[in-house]
Amino acid sequence: xADAGRHPNITLLTGSxxxxxxxxxxxxxxxxxxxxxxxxxxxxTACGDCVEVCPVVVPDEFNVGLSSRRAIYQPFPQAxxxxxxxxxxxxxxxxxxxxxxxxxxxQKNCIDFDMNDEExxxxxxxxxxxxxxxxxxxxxxxxxxxxxxxNVLTSLELERLISSGGPTQGEVVRLTDRQVxxxxxxxxxxxxxxxxxxxxxxxxxxxxxxxxxxxQLKEHYxxxxxxxxxxxxxxxGKGFEDMFRRSRGEGVxxxxxxxxxxxxxxxxxxxILTVENTATNQLEEHRAEMVVLATGVHPPEEMHIVQEMxxxxxxxxxxxxxxxxxxxxxDSATRGIFxxxxxxxxxxxxxxxxxxxxxxxxxxRLMTPGKLLVEAITAEVRPEACTVCGICAKVCPYxxxxxxxxxxxxxxxxxxxxxxxxxxxxECPADAIHMHHFTDGQINAQIDAILEDDPAGVIPxxxxxxxxxxxxxxxxxxxxxxxxxxxxxxxxxxxxxxxDFVWRAFKQGxxxxxxxxxxxxxxxxxxxxxxxxxxxKRMHRKMxxxxxxxxxxxxxxxxxAEGVRFQGVMQDMEQLRAGVSPKExxxxxxxxxxxxxxxx
Amino acid sequence: xxEQNQNIxxxxxxxxxxxxxxxxxxxxxxxxxxxxxxxDGVVVSRHDGYCCSEPGQNxxxxxxxxxxxxxxxxxxxxxxxxESTFRQxxxxxxxxxxxxxxxxxxxxxxxxxxxxxxxxxxxxxxxVRSAVARTKGLTVRTEIEVPMAKxxxxxxxxxxxxxxxxxxxxxxxxxxLVEKEPSIGGMMARLDKTYPTMDCSI
Numbered sequence: 061x062a063d064a065g066r067h068p069n070i071t072l073l074t075g076s077x078x079x080x081x082x083x084x085x086x087x088x089x090x091x092x093x094x095x096x097x098x099x100x101x102x103x104x105t106a107c108g109d110c111v112e113v114c115p116v117v118v119p120d121e122f123n124v125g126l127s128s129r130r131a132i133y134q135p136f137p138q139a140x141x142x143x144x145x146x147x148x149x150x151x152x153x154x155x156x157x158x159x160x161x162x163x164x165x166x167q168k169n170c171i172d173f174d175m176n177d178e179e180x181x182x183x184x185x186x187x188x189x190x191x192x193x194x195x196x197x198x199x200x201x202x203x204x205x206x207x208x209x210x211n212v213l214t215s216l217e218l219e220r221l222i223s224s225g226g227p228t229q230g231e232v233v234r235l236t237d238r239q240v241x242x243x244x245x246x247x248x249x250x251x252x253x254x255x256x257x258x259x260x261x262x263x264x265x266x267x268x269x270x271x272x273x274x275x276q277l278k279e280h281y282x283x284x285x286x287x288x289x290x291x292x293x294x295x296x297g298k299g300f301e302d303m304f305r306r307s308r309g310e311g312v313x314x315x316x317x318x319x320x321x322x323x324x325x326x327x328x329x330x331x332i333l334t335v336e337n338t339a340t341n342q343l344e345e346h347r348a349e350m351v352v353l354a355t356g357v358h359p360p361e362e363m364h365i366v367q368e369m370x371x372x373x374x375x376x377x378x379x380x381x382x383x384x385x386x387x388x389x390x391d392s393a394t395r396g397i398f399x400x401x402x403x404x405x406x407x408x409x410x411x412x413x414x415x416x417x418x419x420x421x422x423x424x425r426l427m428t429p430g431k432l433l434v435e436a437i438t439a440e441v442r443p444e445a446c447t448v449c450g451i452c453a454k455v456c457p458y459x460x461x462x463x464x465x466x467x468x469x470x471x472x473x474x475x476x477x478x479x480x481x482x483x484x485x486x487e488c489p490a491d492a493i494h495m496h497h498f499t500d501g502q503i504n505a506q507i508d509a510i511l512e513d514d515p516a517g518v519i520p521x522x523x524x525x526x527x528x529x530x531x532x533x534x535x536x537x538x539x540x541x542x543x544x545x546x547x548x549x550x551x552x553x554x555x556x557x558x559x560d561f562v563w564r565a566f567k568q569g570x571x572x573x574x575x576x577x578x579x580x581x582x583x584x585x586x587x588x589x590x591x592x593x594x595x596x597k598r599m600h601r602k603m604x605x606x607x608x609x610x611x612x613x614x615x616x617x618x619x620x621a622e623g624v625r626f627q628g629v630m631q632d633m634e635q636l637r638a639g640v641s642p643k644e645x646x647x648x649x650x651x652x653x654x655x656x657x658x659x660x
Numbered sequence: 661x662x663e664q665n666q667n668i669x670x671x672x673x674x675x676x677x678x679x680x681x682x683x684x685x686x687x688x689x690x691x692x693x694x695x696x697x698x699x700d701g702v703v704v705s706r707h708d709g710y711c712c713s714e715p716g717q718n719x720x721x722x723x724x725x726x727x728x729x730x731x732x733x734x735x736x737x738x739x740x741x742x743e744s745t746f747r748q749x750x751x752x753x754x755x756x757x758x759x760x761x762x763x764x765x766x767x768x769x770x771x772x773x774x775x776x777x778x779x780x781x782x783x784x785x786x787x788v789r790s791a792v793a794r795t796k797g798l799t800v801r802t803e804i805e806v807p808m809a810k811x812x813x814x815x816x817x818x819x820x821x822x823x824x825x826x827x828x829x830x831x832x833x834x835x836x837l838v839e840k841e842p843s844i845g846g847m848m849a850r851l852d853k854t855y856p857t858m859d860c861s862i
Contacts, residue, residue, distance in 0.1 A: 061845055070837055072844065085808075302856075423812050431807055529740070544769075547786055
């Protein structure tokens with residue numbers, strides 16, 4: 061930590077949040093808001109004079125509320141940067157007339173009430189997302205009485221109590237009588253591995269954390285009686301089984317079964333645990349002077365902010381989705397963005413460090429050459445066909461198209477800024493935009509080929525590369541079975557799916573058509589899928605006018621993690637397809653052929 | 661537009677991959693390859709145990725050289741997995757990598773229609789036909805070179821963020837480490853001792 065604080069190549073911005081990120085791999089621009097600390101970082105010597113005079117006392121969040129701090133404080137003794145920080149929400153004294161005692165006490169004069177938030181812009185080639193996790197709040201699991209019984213703690217609270225730098229200088233005491241407990245019971249999987257409440261996944265760290273705590277407690281208090289209530293003990297890492305064995309060797313009692321209820325003995329605030337021991341099939345009652353809930357972890361509340369900013373995808377468990385679970389475990393689907401630590405899933409320190417080094421190496425691999433080749437999938441305007449209407453410039457999420465209506469010059473695409481979504485090509489009323497590698501000709505040929513044999517019997521699906529097509533792949537990896545008459549056509553973005561593609565499929569005799577893309581906020585091309593949405597709605601209105609049932613054209617948002625949803629959508633599509641009669645298809649073909657004649 | 665090969669007669673090579681039994685366990689790969697051989701423009705059509713293996717790729721390269729292929733269709737796994745592999749294979753044989761098209765016979769066919777081998781084989785035929793049709797419109801493309809800033813933004817100053825930042829900084833890259841709390845350290849700083857070494861966390 062200290063190394064990171066003083067490294068010449070690291071700019072450390074604490075109390076800061078990334079507000080927005082623009083650009084693309086090799087050339088991201090991030091706007092960062094650094095909140096005012098009200099203490100000049102470089103000058104504060106962390107002497108603590110200010111703390112002594114501060115009259116405001118608030119719970120200390122670092123010690124999970126087990127102790128208090130002042131409004132001006134150092135988060136913890138080894139904090140980096142070590143400078144104090146003024147908690148604006150609780151300080152009396154922005155107005156120095158009201159208080160200002162700390163500023164008077166500071167001999168170095170480094171407290172500055174007039175300090176402002178700072179906005180900082182940085183240009184970077186790569187981004188590493190290491191947004192971490194939060195600890196599960198056991199309040200909802202009422203049977204454990206966390207809110208009713210003071211001697212029921214969470215593992216993080218025990219961690220602070222047993223820490224020599226914590227509120228009790230390392231003495232583990234009960235909150236009710238300040239006595240060292242003679243017996244402690246641990247309950248595993250609190251908030252984890254439950255389909256009903258909390259999270260369905262295993263939080264990875266709690267078994268070993270409990271085993272560690274039992275060894276620590278035995279070291280501090282050899283006489284303490286320890287019991288661990290568990291479903292399974294997952295001690296799979298290097299050296300872990302050894303620790304588990306040591307814990308048992310120290311006399312820690314591991315009991316298979318989670319308590320159904322914890323009651324408090326009103327005489328001495330001891331806790332009574334009722335548990336079905338699944339090894340003996342007996343209903344048992346155990347007493348403990350303290351209970352520790354081994355709480356699991358979950359993604360942070362505000363994770364969606366970074367997710368939306370960087371167009372990242374989440375798994376069903378809420379953590380970020382990696383580009384490939386085995387082959388690209390630290391890459392995001394967006395090139396140049398990597399994951400480290402619990403942002404991608406619950407993991408312990410060793411795994412977090414391993415993954416962080418991997419993410420750093422992956423980032424270096426991209427950055428070392430100093431330049432990058434990007435896929436040559438860009439839009440190009442055919443000047444002779446351009447009517448200078450300006451629609452392409454309006455729909456481009458990257459402002460990569462310039463149209464000068466006044467001079468009447470045809471639209472021009474800036475190739476380096478074009479990300480290749482193809483929305484412009486789909487929206488161009490004059491068909492004047494050529495989408496390299498996803499041309500009208502190429503996609504039309506695919507539509508024709510798919511519908512050549514049995515147009516009414518198959519389901520043409522337009523799937524965007526990043527979400528829906530990846531979702532279909534995920535369904536495959538999960539071996540989820542769905543009707544075999546589905547035929548996918550991949551485009552980079554659902555924004556590429558031209559009205560003409562869909563009309564063409566119906567003209568060829570398709571019973572139904574599905575267009576699928578990323579959920580709003582997940583689109584890899586900022587908001588190109590909003591244009592897909594508008595386009596499909598527009599088509600539905602047209603279909604209604606033409607007497608074609610609009611539900612034959614479906615639009616679905618399917619993320620890369622939603623294999624199950626993909627399967628469900630395909631089953632629904634098949635049901636829909638089966639309900640379209642040959643007569644209806646013929647009628648559609650006739651109507652569309654007439655339309656074409658009219659146009660001519 | 662760099663479409664130098666637009667007027668050249670397409671000579672397509674089709675390679676149907678068994679992927680061991682991953683595809684061949686459901687799809688009749690030989691039948692698909694036979695079918696593809698009859699498609700317009702296809703001059704070579706083969707089925708192979710593993711197209712991505714070295715012998716598999718060498719086969720493709722050899723055909724490009726000997727049969728004068730100017731388009732390649734690999735019917736195997738998802739392009740999201742192996743498109744770059746086969747693009748490199750084409751480039752290695754002197755063919756522009758954008759003249760490749762893949763048909764997804766594994767993730768989107770054999771793995772999801774395991775109980776319907778006949779229907780899956782039919783779908784595989786359609787996917788290969790669609791891929792062959794698409795290749796005819798493919799054009800030579802040159803990748804665009806963009807400058808790469810040698811700097812990284814690390815969001816989050818817990819143990820993972822700090823480790824990543826240090827690795828990058830030690831290697832000479834500029835790092836901006838952003839942490840929302842007033843100190844870095846994250847969750848780990850709150851732990852007294854950590855397993856399996858039982859030493860202090862800070």
